Every structure is written in structure tokens, then in C-alpha cells.
Amino acid sequence: MDQIITFGEVLMRLSPEGNKKFIQANLLEFYFGGTEVNVGISISNFGGNVKHISCVPNDFLGDTAMAFLQKFGVSTSAIVRSNRPLGVYFLEVGAVMRPSSISYNRSHSSFSEIQPSMVDWEFAMAKAKWLHWTGITPGLTKGAYETLKVGLKLAKEKGIEVSADPTYRSGLWKYGENAKDVLTDLLSYSTIFIGGINEMNEVLGTNYSYSNEDFINASKKLMEKFPNIKKVFDKIRTSINASWHKIRARMWNGTEFRETNDFDITHIIDRIGTGDAFAAGLIYGLQKFDDYKSMEFASAACALKHTYEGDVNYATVDEVMGILNGNVSGVFKR
Numbered sequence: 001m002d003q004i005i006t007f008g009e010v011l012m013r014l015s016p017e018g019n020k021k022f023i024q025a026n027l028l029e030f031y032f033g034g035t036e037v038n039v040g041i042s043i044s045n046f047g048g049n050v051k052h053i054s055c056v057p058n059d060f061l062g063d064t065a066m067a068f069l070q071k072f073g074v075s076t077s078a079i080v081r082s083n084r085p086l087g088v089y090f091l092e093v094g095a096v097m098r099p100s101s102i103s104y105n106r107s108h109s110s111f112s113e114i115q116p117s118m119v120d121w122e123f124a125m126a127k128a129k130w131l132h133w134t135g136i137t138p139g140l141t142k143g144a145y146e147t148l149k150v151g152l153k154l155a156k157e158k159g160i161e162v163s164a165d166p167t168y169r170s171g172l173w174k175y176g177e178n179a180k181d182v183l184t185d186l187l188s189y190s191t192i193f194i195g196g197i198n199e200m201n202e203v204l205g206t207n208y209s210y211s212n213e214d215f216i217n218a219s220k221k222l223m224e225k226f227p228n229i230k231k232v233f234d235k236i237r238t239s240i241n242a243s244w245h246k247i248r249a250r251m252w253n254g255t256e257f258r259e260t261n262d263f264d265i266t267h268i269i270d271r272i273g274t275g276d277a278f279a280a281g282l283i284y285g286l287q288k289f290d291d292y293k294s295m296e297f298a299s300a301a302c303a304l305k306h307t308y309e310g311d312v313n314y315a316t317v318d319e320v321m322g323i324l325n326g327n328v329s330g331v332f333k334r
Contacts, residue, residue, distance in 0.1 A: 002049065002127055002128065002129035002130075003049045003050065003051050003075070003125075003127045003128050003129065003130075004040070004043055004048050004049065004050050004051075004128070004129070004130040004131075004132065004283065005050075005051050005052075005053065005124060005125055005128045005130065005131045005132070005151075006036040006037070006039055006040035006050065006051075006052045006053070006131075006132050007036055007052070007053040007054070007131070007132075007133060007137060007147075007148060007151060008034055008035055008036030008037065008052075008054060008111075008133075008134065008136065008137045009034045009036075009037075009054060009087050009106065009109065009111035009136075009137065009140065009144075010032060010033075010034050010037055010052075010054050010056050010065045010069075010086065010087070010111070011032070011033055011034040011037075011086070011087045011088065011089055011106065011311075012030055012031070012032055012061070012065070012086050012087070012088045012089075013030060013031045013032070013033055013088075013089055013090075013091055013272070013310075013311060014028045014029070014030050014088060014089070014090050014091070015028060015029050015030075015031075015090070015091045015092070015093060016028060016029075016092065016093075017029055018093070019093050019094065019095040019098075020092075021092050022090070022092060031309075031310040031311050031312075032064075032065055032068045032069075032311070032312075033272070033273060033310065033311025033312060034054075034087075034311070035134045035136045035137075035165075035167070035273075035276055036052070036132065036133070036134060036136075036137065036276075037052060037054075037069065037311075037312075038273040038276035038277070038280070038311050038312050038313065039132055039134075039276045039279050039280045039283070040052045040069075040074050040132075040280075041069065041072045041074055041312045041313075042276065042277055042280030042281070042301070042305075042312065042313040042315070043280045043283055043284050044072045044073045044074050045072060045313070045314060045315065045316060046280070046281075046284045046316070046317050046320075047317065048283075048284055049075075049127075050073070050074045050075065051074070051075040051076075051077065051078055051124065051128075052069055052074050052075070052076060052078075052079065053078045053079065053119060053124050053151075054079050054080075054111060054114075055079065055080045055081070055082050055110045055111045055113070055114045055118065056079060056081060056082070056086060056110050056111070057081065057082055057083065057084060057085055057086050057110045058081040058082060058083060059085075061085070061086045062081060062086060062110070065086060066079060072312075077124075078119065078120070078123065078124035080114075080118050080119065081110075082110035082111075082113055083110075084108060084109055084110040084112070084113055085108070085109060085110065086109060086110060087104075087105070087106035087109035087110070087111060087112070088104075088105045088106065088109075089102055089103065089104045089105065089106070090102065090103045090104075090105070091272065093270065094242040095242055095243055096241050096242055096243050097241055097242065098242060099242050100242065100271070104171070106140070111140070111144065112140060112141050112143075112144070113141075113143065114141070114143050114144055114147050115143045115146070115147060116143075116146050116147045116150045118147070119147055119150070119151070121150055121151045121154045122154070124151070125151070125154060125155065125158065125160065128155070128158070128160050129160060129161065130160060130161045130162075130163065130283060130287075131151060131152070131155045131160055131161070131162050131163075132162075132163045132164075132165070132279065132283060133148055133151075133152070133162070133163075133164055133165070133186065133190075134164075134165040134166070134167050134279075135164075135165065135166040135167040135168055135169070135179075135183055135199075136167055136169065136172070138177075138182050138183070138186060139168075139169060139172030139173045139179065139182075140172060140175075141175055142175050142176070142177060145177065145182055145186075148186065149185070149186060149189075152186060152189035152190070153189060155189065156189045156228075161191050161192065162189055162190045162191050162192070163190065163191070163192040163193075163194055163279065163282075163283055164186065164187055164190035164192065164193055164194065164195075165194040165195055165275070165279050166183045166186070166187065166193075166195055166199050166202070166203060167195070167199065167275075168183070168198065168199060168202045179202065180202060180203060180205065183202065183203050184203050187203060187226050187229070188226060188228065189228070190226070190228065190229060191228055191229060191230055191231075192229070192230065192231050192233070192282075192286070193219075193222060193226075193229050193231070193232045193233070194233050194234075194235075194278075194279050194282060195232075195234065196210075196215075196234040196235070196236070197209070197210050197214065197215060197218060197234070200218040200219070200221075200222050200232075201218070203222070203225075204218065204221055204222060204225065206218065206221065210236075212250065212257065212259065215234060215250060215252065215257075216252050216257050219232040219252035220252070223254065230253070230254060231251065231252070231253045231254065231291065232251060232252045232253075233249060233250075233251045233282055233295060233298070234249060234250050234251070235247065235248075235249050235275060235278045235298070235299070235302060236248050236249065236250065238262070242268070243266075243267060243268050244265065244266050244267070244268065245265050245268060245271070245306070246262040246263065246264055246265065247262065247263045247265065247274075247299055247302050247303050248260045248261060248262045248263065248299060249278070249295045249296075249298060249299045250295075251291060251292070251295050253291050256291075258291070258292045258295065260292075260295055260296050260299050263299060263300065263302075263303035263323075263328075265303055265306045268306045269306060269307050269308060269309055270305075270306065270308060270309045270310060271306055272310075272311050273305055273310075273311040273312060273313060274302050274305045274306055274313075275302070276305075276311075276313070277298075277301045277302045277304070277305035277313035277315075278298045278299065278301065278302035279298070280298075280301065280313065281294075281297045281298030281299070281300070281301030281302065281320065282294055282295065282297075282298035284297070284317075285297040285298055296324055297320060297321075297324065300320045300321075300323040300324045301313060301315055301320045303323060304319060304320060304323055
């Protein structure tokens with residue numbers, strides 16, 4: 001079966017129980033995740049054949065991280081090992097008017113030392129039909145950027161579909177490269193753009209607003225600059241407070257603009273990884289449905305992720321389709 005490839009850091013998340021701040025807590029819960037990891041596991045939960053490429057430590061935490069991926073059917077055959085530690089981040093989960101807070105400890109992680117010579121992309125993508133990348137990875141280190149670029153070049157040579165979620169995080173990009181230049185470079189190898197106005201403004205150097213009209217105009221300009229990009233998808237989040245959000249999506253596929261209805265999420269359990277759940281739903285959907293149904297599926301998957309603790313979306317296709325079919329009451333199943 002053809003594979004979907006994800007490439008990025010495996011992280012461990014540490015959080016106090018519930019909505020406590022660290023100063024209140026004596027116990028911490030841990031989860032494995034990472035942007036591209038979350039996408040890969042979610043697609044695997046939908047029945048996809050996924051391989052994740054990364055670098056993890058050669059210790060029991062690295063073994064456990066590998067076992068976590070394997071538990072969900074994600075291939076770890078292209079993951080390399082290092083003597084550096086696993087990347088970690090610390091999360092305080094907010095509630096109502098108090099926002100969540102994150103602190104990262106990944107500067108000297110195992111993944112931070114990855115170099116192009118460490119990854120056998122020919123082997124990793126021997127059966128690939130899709131490669132997914134995000135702006136998190138090339139923002140970490142020059143080695144991560146250069147390693148990803150090798151994979152993207154090979155994907156283009158092989159005619160593999162490439163989805164890009166060029167998330168811009170100002171807290172990254174400390175190694176001397178300009179974010180706009182790097183993302184522009186990598187987008188030249190990509191075919192599906194998963195991002196909104198902020199991401200398009202970043203790579204285009206523009207100042208479009210969030211209106212639908214500006215979204216269409218920005219998408220057209222993006223496709224002019226990157227003629228290899230065929231479709232643009234944008235997840236829109238409306239925050240009432242930290243516990244109540246609304247999710248919808250919109251798209252421009254070169255000929256048609258469409259927008260979904262809102263999903264109203266009134267009691268958020270965990271919002272980490274929800275954008276990754278959208279990307280995973282979209283990648284899965286585009287191989288099964290038309291563009292609009294794929295976007296609806298992605299929005300429903302994103303909404304459902306808000307109900308799971310941890311970074312990963314555990315939803316199945318049937319559960320997502322149930323949400324799409326209007327089963328949002330949460331009635332007990334017997």
C-alpha cells in the first residue's frame with residue numbers, strides 16, 4: 001500500500017493534571033506528540049499507511065516514543081537515533097478567560113542535530129504517495145531545513161503529492177535563516193497549501209485581511225507565485241474564551257471558493273493538536289472525497305480532537321462521519 005510520509009520532531013509534553021498551574025501541582029502527566037507526529041497518527045487511525053521520519057534518543061525515552069508511534073500503526077523504520085535527549089515542552093491548560101501557556105525545551109534535543117546525511121530518503125519514500133511538512137520543522141535548525149529540502153526535492157522528482165502547513169512561530173528561527181526565504185524555498189516543491197491569511201501574508205509579504213474576498217485574492221496571488229500549488233485550505237477558529245471555540249474552514253481550489261458551517265465547541269478538553277487533526281483529516285479526505293467534502297471531514301476531525309486529552313486525535317473515520325451527519329449530542333452509545 002502506498003504510504004503517507006511525515007517528517008518532524010517527536011516531543012514529550014508535561015502538564016499538571018486538569019487546569020492547574022505548575023505552582024499548584026505535585027504531579028505531572030506526560031504525552032507524546034509533535035506537529036507532524038500528530039498528523040501521522042491521526043491519518044493512521046483513519047486507516048492510512050503512514051511512515052514517520054525523525055531522530056529520537058538512543059535511550060528508554062526514545063524506545064517509548066517509538067513504541068507509541070508503533071502502537072498506532074505508524075512505521076518507524078526511517079527514524080534514526082541520537083545520544084541527545086528527547087525534546088520536551090511544558091503546558092499549563094487554561095480555562096474560560098485564562099489562556100493556556102507553553103514553554104519549550106528543545107534547543108539541544110536529538111532532532112535538533114538531524115542532518116541530510118542521516119536520512120535515507122530513497123528508502124523512506126520508496127512507497128510514498130504523499131509527503132506532509134510544516135513550518136515548525138525548518139524553523140528549528142538549519143539541519144532540519146536542509147534535511148526536509150532533500151526530501152521535498154525527491155518528492156517532486158517522483159511526482160509525490162506534497163502538503164504544506166507553513167506555520168510561522170516567531171519563537172523559532174534562531175539559527176540565522178530568514179523565515180520568509182526558507183518557507184518560500186520549500187513551498188516551491190509543494191502542491192497543497194494548508195494555512196490561512198497569516199501564513200500567506202508571511203510568504204507573500206502582503207497585508208491581506210481575514211475577509212473571504214481577501215482570502216480568495218491572497219490564494220490567487222499565492223498560486224501565481226507558486227504555480228505548483230493547486231489548492232488552498234484554511235481553518236478558521238473563533239475564540240469565545242479558552243473553553244469555547246467555533247471551527248469552520250474555507251478553500252480556494254483555483255476555480256471555486258467554498259466555506260463550511262461552524263462547529264460549536266462549548267467545552268474544550270484539550271486544544272493542542274487540533275490544527276494537526278484538521279491537516280490529517282484533509283490529507284485523508286482528499287484521497288477519498290471531493291474538495292468540499294474533504295474540508296468538511298477535516299473540520300469535523302478538528303472539532304472532535306478538542307474532546308481528547310493529549311496531542312493526538314484518536315477519532316476514527318466512523319466517529320468523524322457521525323459528527324458530519326449531525327450526531328453532536330454526545331448521547332451515550334449502548
